[in-house]
Amino acid sequence: MTLRYLYTLAMFLVTPLLVLRLLARGVRSRPYHRRWPERFGFFDPPGFSGSLWVHAVSVGEVNAAEPLIKALRRDYPNAPLVVTTVTPTGTARVQQLFGDSVFHVYLPYDLPYAVGRFLKKVRPRLALIVETEIWPNLYHACRKRGIPLMIVNARLSERSLRGYKPLRGLLRSALRCVRLIAAQSRTDAARYRLLGADPEQVLVTGNMKFDMPIPGGAVAEGATMRGHWGPRRPVWMAASTHEGEELSVLEAHLQVLKRLPDALLLLAPRHPERFRAVEHAVRSLGFTAATRSLEGVPSPSHQVFVIDAMGQLMPFFAASDLAFVGGSLVPIGGHNVLEPAALSVPVLVGPQTFNFEEITRSLIEEGGAERVADAERLGPSVLQLLLDAAKRARMGQAAQRVFERERGAVQRVMRLIDTLLQE
Structure with missing residues (x-):
């Protein structure tokens, strides 16, 4: 007691700071x-x-x-x-x-x-x-x-x-x-x-996240988007990224573009208040870019597409060849790897996945996901998977099996x- x-006394003492935080x-x-x-x-x-x-x-x-x-x-x-x-x-x-x-x-x-x-x-x-x-x-x-x-x-x-x-x-x-x-x-x-x-x-x-519903039109919408920007085009997604990760993701995409000049990056920052900053960073680095809020979907000429919208990731996962799940190159602890897994999309994560350690470990052990040791390895790992369709198919099937098994x-x-x- x-x-x-x-x-409780400590909570009352910090209440003025809580009010200032609310105002901010x-x-x-x-x-x-x-x-x-x-x-x-x-x-x-x-x-x-x-x-x-x-x-x-x-x-x-x-x-x-x-x-x-x-x-x-x-x-x-x-x-x-x-x-x-x-x-x-x-x-x-x-x-x-x-x-x-x-x-x-x-x-x-x-x-x-x-x-x-x-x-x-x-x-x-x-x-x-x-x-x-x-x-x-x-x-x-x-x-x-x-x-x-x-x-x-x-x-x-x-x-x-x-x-x-x-x-x-x-x-x-x-x-x-x-x-x-x-x-x-x-x-x-x-x-x-x-x-x-x-x-x-x-x-x-x-884990109840294995029971999440897959939006009925996600796969069809993803196929429609791929038809818009080119069905044979290499596409990868970086989802739920945090400050300190977008630069690493964009540097990785530069490495990918050297080998696959028509590759497309779908970039989805975790927090809405960072949408504009991330878009500015993309454009300042010289990428041809589009956003969900303005263009709706990328065209064949865009190199990076910023998904500046909440709750709309599933169709983009469905449209991707592979997905990197953010919060894992920085000490956030990672985010939900099950959304791409549910759609048979291969998954990449960084070293920091302590918030989803068992799910991530299960996916890696079953062959549905791979871990990159650091930001420098992200580009080569993405490129290797984009060049190996057979491996992507095997990883996607394994990821989907894990998802179904745990429901x-x-x-x-x-x-x-x-x-x-x-x-």
């Missing part, structure tokens, strides 16, 4: 500026009770939760659905996927009065936290109000486990408020137990949810 009081983010995103009171629990009550609440911090977690949210809508059509996020990009993805069919609000900061206001207004009968978010005051408030709390698609990297070590007593107390932890893998389950979770409450259900996590999680709701 003393640890949580100290934690509001400069970049005016809709976020208008909604920052939600971070303190101030919003119009939706006027319902008995809701099913899903928290997904940002885009990756929202994508992971998509099949689960759809299953909840199917199996509990009369229960209001509440979805919370933390980032503007996560919010945009919720609106894109679900529109007004769910009630969206930003998750409040972990301050007791903000958390209390939030729970009083959405009145959930079940709380589902996606992946790794552990908020002591929120968790204790749910237990105090008798709201069953479940962490779904739970993952915990070795790096996060080390970072949590000084707070282990506080987090152990929070995790004991959780009814069930549905872990992605045995490794994740073991780490949650090391962090202090009750071993009997930790189960392995698999079913949502069904397992739904059985656990059904049990909790029946109790």
